[in-house]
Amino acid sequence: MWDRLRNHAATLADRRIADTLTPARAAAFSVEADDMRFDYARTSMDETARDMLVALFDARGVAARREAMFSGAKINETEGRAVLHTALRNPGTGVMVDGRDVMPEVHETLARMETFARAVRSGDFAGAGGTIRDVVNIGIGGSDLGPAMAVRALAPYHDGPRCHFVSNIDPADIATVLDACDPATTLAIVASKTFTTVETMTNAATARDWLAKGVADPAAQLAALSSASGRTDAWGIDPARVFGFEDWVGGRYSVWGPIGLSLMIAIGPERFREFLAGGHAMDRHFRTAPWRQNMPAMLAAVGLWHNQVLGHATRAVLPYDERLGRLPAYLQQLEMESNGKRVSMDGAPLAWDSGPVVWGEPGTNGQHAFYQLIHQGTRVIPCEFLVAARGHDEGLHHQHRLLVANCLAQAEALTRGRSLDEARAIMAARGLEGAELERQAAHRVFPGNRPSTLLSYPRLDPFTLGRIIALYEHRVFVEGVVVGINSFDQWGVELGKELATALAPVIEGTADAQGRDGATQASVAWLRRHGV
Numbered sequence: 216m217w218d219r220l221r222n223h224a225a226t227l228a229d230r231r232i233a234d235t236l237t238p239a240r241a242a243a244f245s246v247e248a249d250d251m252r253f254d255y256a257r258t259s260m261d262e263t264a265r266d267m268l269v270a271l272f273d274a275r276g277v278a279a280r281r282e283a284m285f286s287g288a289k290i291n292e293t294e295g296r297a298v299l300h301t302a303l304r305n306p307g308t309g310v311m312v313d314g315r316d317v318m319p320e321v322h323e324t325l326a327r328m329e330t331f332a333r334a335v336r337s338g339d340f341a342g343a344g345g346t347i348r349d350v351v352n353i354g355i356g357g358s359d360l361g362p363a364m365a366v367r368a369l370a371p372y373h374d375g376p377r378c379h380f381v382s383n384i385d386p387a388d389i390a391t392v393l394d395a396c397d398p399a400t401t402l403a404i405v406a407s408k409t410f411t412t413v414e415t416m417t418n419a420a421t422a423r424d425w426l427a428k429g430v431a432d433p434a435a436q437l438a439a440l441s442s443a444s445g446r447t448d449a450w451g452i453d454p455a456r457v458f459g460f461e462d463w464v465g466g467r468y469s470v471w472g473p474i475g476l477s478l479m480i481a482i483g484p485e486r487f488r489e490f491l492a493g494g495h496a497m498d499r500h501f502r503t504a505p506w507r508q509n510m511p512a513m514l515a516a517v518g519l520w521h522n523q524v525l526g527h528a529t530r531a532v533l534p535y536d537e538r539l540g541r542l543p544a545y546l547q548q549l550e551m552e553s554n555g556k557r558v559s560m561d562g563a564p565l566a567w568d569s570g571p572v573v574w575g576e577p578g579t580n581g582q583h584a585f586y587q588l589i590h591q592g593t594r595v596i597p598c599e600f601l602v603a604a605r606g607h608d609e610g611l612h613h614q615h616r617l618l619v620a621n622c623l624a625q626a627e628a629l630t631r632g633r634s635l636d637e638a639r640a641i642m643a644a645r646g647l648e649g650a651e652l653e654r655q656a657a658h659r660v661f662p663g664n665r666p667s668t669l670l671s672y673p674r675l676d677p678f679t680l681g682r683i684i685a686l687y688e689h690r691v692f693v694e695g696v697v698v699g700i701n702s703f704d705q706w707g708v709e710l711g712k713e714l715a716t717a718l719a720p721v722i723e724g725t726a727d728a729q730g731r732d733g734a735t736q737a738s739v740a741w742l743r744r745h746g747v
């Protein structure tokens with residue numbers, strides 16, 4: 216099928232996207248779900264390609280796999296686990312794992328989180344110095360990126376204490392955050408599914424020591440978000456402030472449950488419920504909409520078309536929404552930890568590429584940094600733009616309109632480009648001629664025909680953020696099923712962790728570097744000479 220798709224893509228090579236952009240094309244190659252619109256008209260995908268990709272969904276059994284996921288089957292086969300982050304945003308009942316309905320426990324934990332969040336926000340739960348003013352979430356990967364991204368995205372809805380995020384083992388991270396807080400009015404939340412992650416446990420110990428210098432009972436200002444209740448007990452954290460979740464919630468899919476506690480404290484339980492409702496609305500859409508009207512499926516179709524068919528190895532995520540500044544980092548984990556795999560579910564090497572490199576920055580900042588390469592570099596980089604019709608910043612609507620204009624202008628510039636003749640005319644109008652005109656004109660040519668998509672929504676509110684995150688989750692799911700990989704394990708992070716554990720005593724000077732490779736020995740020796 217990939218060969219057929221590639222052969223078909225070759226027949227489209229001479230077609231220019233800009234020439235296809237009729238109103239009919241804009242209607243036929245866009246999907247609306249409630250008040251959100253995904254527009255993929257500005258790609259080279261034609262109806263035949265889309266039909267082939269939809270046929271591929273059917274051939275690869277995406278619908279059956281989707282139902283297996285929603286119904287609690289153990290589709291994470293290498294870890295023998297169900298994949299049920301969708302249950303965390305499901306207001307209903309009857310989701311079974313191993314013959315047990317998991318929903319009552321999900322709702323009970325959510326209710327406990329709400330009680331605690333309300334207490335923190337109202338001051339009923341206080342630090343030694345009174346009402347909590349600062350919440351420090353200590354976690355990494357999925358235990359950091361989801362809440363950090365969402366707290367920033369929903370800043371206009373904050374009416375709780377300030378939230379900070381510490382993730383890096385680099386002491387600069389925690390030192391900077393703690394410097395701005397007072398131990399007497401700080402709640403430290405240790406967010407770790409396993410409660411073993413070195414970065415998190417090291418930072419948590421640092422935070423506990425810092426609390427101990429300012430308050431008599433540091434453990435009273437700690438909460439934990441974890442599946443490992445035995446380990447949270449060993450830390451002396453009151454079980455009343457431990458919020459657990461099951462192994463069927465993957466780290467990078469965990470913002471919907473206890474890992475979202477900092478977000479809930481920041482925006483309040485009601486707004487958090489709107490966020491969950493947004494995710495659930497996207498779940499319903501994903502489960503019921505026919506493929507061509509199915510937003511996650513079409514987002515996946517575009518991803519497969521660009522990466523596996525056309526061979527574009529990266530995609531840029533470009534939110535024209537400053538508050539989505541951490542979305543690219545969040546999607547890097549979601550997409551690359553999920554679909555960066557080299558073997559298929561049965562262990563055989565993949566015969567095609569796995570997921571792409573995902574990167575990006577908010578617009579318009581990126582325009583003044585890396586868009587040069589996107590417009591005129593030798594490689595094609597599919598761009599995924601996001602933009603809201605309205606911002607939150609009262610009185611600055613004109614500025615928001617400029618933001619929107621820039622977003623649409625970039626999409627147009629990418630497809631349209633500028634021909635050599637157009638560049639020559641510009642140079643001639645500036646008075647150049649002859650060889651100098653030719654030389655200068657060449658630098659001003661834009662090849663154009665560069666693909667982009669646009670996700671637009673009325674405003675970045677909690678419901679919409681929930682929809683956006685669930686949209687990308689399901690996109691990753693569809694792409695993973697089509698490519699044939701397990702999107703829900705992450706064995707590729709293990710080797711580095713093991714070697715770091717082995718190297719730590721070498722760096723500390725309690726073990727020597729004998730037996731390490733020559734390059735490592737040389738690095739260790741240099742770092743020792745310079746005081747490591």
Ligand code: F6P
Pocket residue numbers: 355356357358406407408409410411412415466467552705708
């Ligand atoms: O190392 C990768 C990873 O396991 C991620 O998948 C996860 O989100 C992160 O580490 C943090 O894990 P934990 O929540 O167990 O500390």
